[in-house]
Amino acid sequence: MKPGFEEREIFTALMAEYAMAIDDNRLEDWVELFDEACDYRVVTRENAEQNLPNVLIWCDNKNMLRDRVESYREVNLYNLHYDRHVLGPLRFLTKEGSTRTFEASYSLFQTELEGASRLFSVGKYRVEALVANGAARLKSVTVIADTGLIPSLLATPI
């Protein structure tokens, strides 16, 4: 039996949860998708292609993600916009040991409280994930944003 569809199910479910946790403003649930030893960063595609060191966000362990969400909760008592991610299908790359690398394109829309929706960012995720104790976990998520005009003080993760 080809294992392809089983992996697609597991990691598609993981990314569906990733996106919906942010969009539902369940950022604490989003953090819990990561392994303790993890890496989350947002870079622009231009910087990624030119190997420039600039990053818009960089958290290199889970406690930094926790801190980030906690700060966000303190500053933003009210949700100022709604996020909405629509992700494309996963493209699987390498598998080293139990770590699976894959990519997925995203479109991210924001809706202001006045009710109008607009395109906020498009790009792709490059993800390293594994399955441990029956649960899929994120080891590393790099958001490579095509859109270069993203405010560096991003309120919510992408």
Add this chain to the structure above:
Amino acid sequence: MKPGFEEREIFTALMAEYAMAIDDNRLEDWVELFDEACDYRVVTRENAEQNLPNVLIWCDNKNMLRDRVESYREVNLYNLHYDRHVLGPLRFLTKEGSTRTFEASYSLFQTELEGASRLFSVGKYRVEALVANGAARLKSVTVIADTGLIPSLLATPI
């Protein structure tokens, strides 16, 4: 064998058909995806989160869906715009008996006859569905639209 990927296939196929039936202007096919005892409603996220009773559309059985499509056909002799749904991956929630609950984010674009496409609405579906006699059927679809500026006399379903 984990049943996850089989359910993902069945209900992903159902939602692909749901979206394409609307986009192809095969609204009668869209109605046929629902069970006789069904519920279809469109609400805004703001109302959903505040538990307000406002709904933009509400059909609480299949005959109401049939009537709605029939009225639409009588009024709109020509298609005035094209719809295009792009759905994200399904996020599975509970399973009670044979009823599966899941969510999926959507982006909905409209194209005017002049040829320009624009973002019309983003949001998510919350769906209850089941498999009966080998076919997947929709028991309940709630469209929770992030976009609040949707005309209440929606021509085509979301």
Add this chain to the structure above:
Amino acid sequence: MKPGFEEREIFTALMAEYAMAIDDNRLEDWVELFDEACDYRVVTRENAEQNLPNVLIWCDNKNMLRDRVESYREVNLYNLHYDRHVLGPLRFLTKEGSTRTFEASYSLFQTELEGASRLFSVGKYRVEALVANGAARLKSVTVIADTGLIPSLLATPI
């Protein structure tokens, strides 16, 4: 065992590679997804529905695709924009012999070098594909663009 999820995996992976190859500017890889005897065309939905013969792009074998990409490389020394496809789930249609026909909706965004992203086109793919020697291959891809305002001298494929 229902073969549905295995086919969904194979052809979803194929379309994920299709989209990512274009978006990564790996157009040579994109060509390699096609069979030698293949057909690629871009039409508008209006023309498709009225059975008009107009096509925006038409390559009726793989060498034409190779030529097209080669010309593109000669003319465009630098990438003038980034493409980003976000595809919806596949809707399977007929299966004749080993050839599978399916459709998928797409949203295509472009990002200028200044960094702003915008919606470029939405529509759907109608695809004929098969699995030969363990690899999925494209026999025919028809891009049916809802958006009518696409420049006829398209730089990159859709």
